[in-house]
Amino acid sequence: MNEWFHNLFSAVGTVLAGMRVTLRVFASTYNQTRRTFTERFEYPELPVPVASRYRGFHRFDLTTCIACDQCAKACPVDCIYIGKERVTDGKGFRVSGFAIDYSKCMFCALCVEPCPVDCIFMGASHDLSCYSRDGTIVDFARLPVDVAWGRSTINPTAVSAAKVIVDPVHGGPNQ
Secondary structure, rough: OOOHHHHHHHHHHHHHHHHHHHHHHHHHHHHOOOOOOOOOOOOOOOOOOOOOOOEEEEEOOOOOOOOOOOOOOOOOOOOEEEEEEEEEOOOOEEEEEEEEEOOOOOOOOOOOOOOOOOOOEEEOOOOOOOOOEEEHEEEEOOHHHHHHHOOOOOOHHHHHHHHHOOOOOOOOOOO
């Protein structure tokens, strides 16, 4: 019985010591004038400032892609899907679909390094909100031309409008 009380007091003492550390850190970092995220930044009206090496949503240049599948092979979670067709009047392939499933993507940037023509790179987009899981699959070949060719960042409006388009955007190096 004596050992049981000793264990009980030891457990209570350990919890109190941990709570003392927690409350001390809370008291030293508490700032009553701190505002919420949307009060500090005018999000979503203005983009959130991000660091220069931030790895956001991908940017993809459809005009330079040669459909070599190197980015898909390097992806550790297998979230990149490339559709390609052989070009009839020349050599090489034409990209008919380049989709990334952002519900799987862990933004590791391992797909950027093996690309021989630097057509995929990490962008600075902070958020791509959607209400369903099919909205997280982005087919860059069906996005508007300025987004598909890497000239502008990806946004939820362009992605939802791209789901309606039937034919992929063309104009790559092998067309």
